[in-house]
Amino acid sequence: MKVSVRCMVPRDVVADAIIVGVYEGAGQLTSEAASVDVLCGGLLKQLIDKREITGKLNEVATIYPPSQTVRKVVVVGLGVADKLDVEKLRQAAANGIKAAAKGKVKSIAAHVLGAGASSINLEDAAAASVEGALLATYSYDVLKSKQEEKTLSEVILLCVGPEAICTIEQGVKRGIVMAEAANLARDLVNAPANHMTPTHMAEKAQQIAKECALHCEVLERSDMERLGMRALLGVAKGSAEPPKLIVLRYNGNPGGATMAFVGKGLTFDSGGISIKPAENMHLMKNDMAGGAAVLGAMQAIGKLKPKVNILGIVPATENMPAGNALKPGDVITAMTGKTIEIISTDAEGRLILADAVAYAAKLGAGKIVDIATLTGACGVALGSVYSAVITNCDKLAQELQSAAATTGERYWPMPNHDEYREMIKSLVADIKNSGGRMGGVMTGGLFIGEFVGETAWAHLDIAPTAYTESEKHYQPKGATGVATRTLAALALLWGEQS
Numbered sequence: 001m002k003v004s005v006r007c008m009v010p011r012d013v014v015a016d017a018i019i020v021g022v023y024e025g026a027g028q029l030t031s032e033a034a035s036v037d038v039l040c041g042g043l044l045k046q047l048i049d050k051r052e053i054t055g056k057l058n059e060v061a062t063i064y065p066p067s068q069t070v071r072k073v074v075v076v077g078l079g080v081a082d083k084l085d086v087e088k089l090r091q092a093a094a095n096g097i098k099a100a101a102k103g104k105v106k107s108i109a110a111h112v113l114g115a116g117a118s119s120i121n122l123e124d125a126a127a128a129s130v131e132g133a134l135l136a137t138y139s140y141d142v143l144k145s146k147q148e149e150k151t152l153s154e155v156i157l158l159c160v161g162p163e164a165i166c167t168i169e170q171g172v173k174r175g176i177v178m179a180e181a182a183n184l185a186r187d188l189v190n191a192p193a194n195h196m197t198p199t200h201m202a203e204k205a206q207q208i209a210k211e212c213a214l215h216c217e218v219l220e221r222s223d224m225e226r227l228g229m230r231a232l233l234g235v236a237k238g239s240a241e242p243p244k245l246i247v248l249r250y251n252g253n254p255g256g257a258t259m260a261f262v263g264k265g266l267t268f269d270s271g272g273i274s275i276k277p278a279e280n281m282h283l284m285k286n287d288m289a290g291g292a293a294v295l296g297a298m299q300a301i302g303k304l305k306p307k308v309n310i311l312g313i314v315p316a317t318e319n320m321p322a323g324n325a326l327k328p329g330d331v332i333t334a335m336t337g338k339t340i341e342i343i344s345t346d347a348e349g350r351l352i353l354a355d356a357v358a359y360a361a362k363l364g365a366g367k368i369v370d371i372a373t374l375t376g377a378c379g380v381a382l383g384s385v386y387s388a389v390i391t392n393c394d395k396l397a398q399e400l401q402s403a404a405a406t407t408g409e410r411y412w413p414m415p416n417h418d419e420y421r422e423m424i425k426s427l428v429a430d431i432k433n434s435g436g437r438m439g440g441v442m443t444g445g446l447f448i449g450e451f452v453g454e455t456a457w458a459h460l461d462i463a464p465t466a467y468t469e470s471e472k473h474y475q476p477k478g479a480t481g482v483a484t485r486t487l488a489a490l491a492l493l494w495g496e497q498s
């Protein structure tokens with residue numbers, strides 16, 4: 001989709017639809033809305049006066065104006081002006097564009113939603129509007145033999161004065177990059193496991209590296225053997241697909257600190273010998289969503305170029321049952337030398353991440369964030385409303401929250417008390433890979449933390465938030481791309497700090 005910025009009034013616009021934002025309880029139209037009302041012959045103001053349109057957040061109404069140049073005007077509620085924030089703008093833009101795009105619409109014009117609101121600067125408002133629009137119009141239909149016709153090809157952002165063009169264009173660029181990164185992650189997650197194999201994931205990483213001038217190295221089984229990554233290799237043993245350890249590198253601050261994002265790339269989790277029930281097993285193609293978020297974020301980082309060095313690491317493998325698969329009761333030795341007793345082969349994410357975070361530390365990462373669809377327990381604790389965070393560093397957790405505040409994603413801090421570590425002590429090895437049902441989010445997360453040494457580390461459990469069965473605002477059904485934008489925002493924040 002093309003997004004262009006133009007200095008013109010709605011009366012001069014030729015487009016299939018115009019979106020206009022109205023505030024709740026405002027008394028009068030903003031100057032932008034008033035200029036759209038000229039096109040509507042005053043209908044907009046009349047409908048508001050008659051309380052047909054209230055401006056309540058995400059309210060959507062369509063007006064067919066007496067105009068030769070614009071077929072319809074979609075009015076979207078922005079809520080109360082004082083309470084506006086970037087997440088509300090993202091949602092309003094999403095609901096506006098979904099309504100406007102109906103009926104073979106090719107081009108849509110709009111002023112930057114929320115422009116002029118006291119609490120949000122114009123660049124952030126433009127970024128949020130574009131992000132919401134591009135995230136909302138995403139669909140995954142490459143595998144359908146008859147694809148739905150996508151007519152929408154152009155969004156025109158109207159600006160009132162030429163001095164604003166540059167600022168809006170900056171915001172548009174960031175919005176496009178962020179949305180495309182999350183949509184890339186969604187594509188990777190929505191792809192079925194017979195397409196999205198570890199090999200294919202590695203090829204995608206190489207493609208991203210080429211397009212965004214990142215360095216990419218893919219470690220093969222033989223490299224993992226040489227490095228002693230027997231936790232990752234143990235999970236991969238039962239699968240016919242060769243495992244890959246993807247390492248993307250972005251150097252934005254030569255000589256400065258390096259941070260690492262490490263994402264679980266389990267392309268299919270059958271549970272292994274501790275096999276999962278058949279019901280919903282198909283959804284376990286989503287188990288590489290953490291890895292997808294890392295690849296998406298690396299694409300965004302490569303394009304936005306923050307002043308920081310970032311490693312994007314994705315251990316990619318399947319978890320399958322087989323005659324030579326890992327068995328419950330087996331003991332394996334991770335790269336750090338720690339021995340692990342396997343209680344459940346279905347607790348495989350923490351095994352592949354144990355070696356991957358240790359590798360990140362070995363490569364010199366000063367901060368490590370791992371992202372994983374790690375536990376069903378996470379959904380029991382938080383529903384699909386929040387992802388969980390476990391950390392050994394409060395400052396890193398704060399940075400994560402600041403980044404999340406800009407993306408609208410939600411992360412809830414979970415406890416890291418030593419008593420949870422007691423629960424994963426093994427009788428026969430240094431540690432075991434399951435502490436049972438109770439406290440599963442913490443024992444799962446803290447297991448991974450045992451392999452980072454002294455490095456500042458945070459773990460994001462996105463098991464309940466990576467996939468959704470219901471459409472909402474800018475989130476269509478299916479993969480959500482969760483964590484992608486927040487990781488990219490975190491890199492931007494680190495870049496500003498240096």
Ligand code: BES
Pocket residue numbers: 269287344346347348349373374375376377433434435436440463464
């Ligand atoms: N990939 C699953 C977690 C998961 C469950 C993600 C549901 C998305 C939706 C993970 O590998 C797993 O199987 N975890 C086990 C851990 C247990 C055996 C300690 C779980 O949560 O049951």
Ligand code: MN
Pocket residue numbers: 269271345346347348349
């Ligand atoms: Mn599992």
Ligand code: ZN
Pocket residue numbers: 266269287346348349373374
């Ligand atoms: Zn898994």
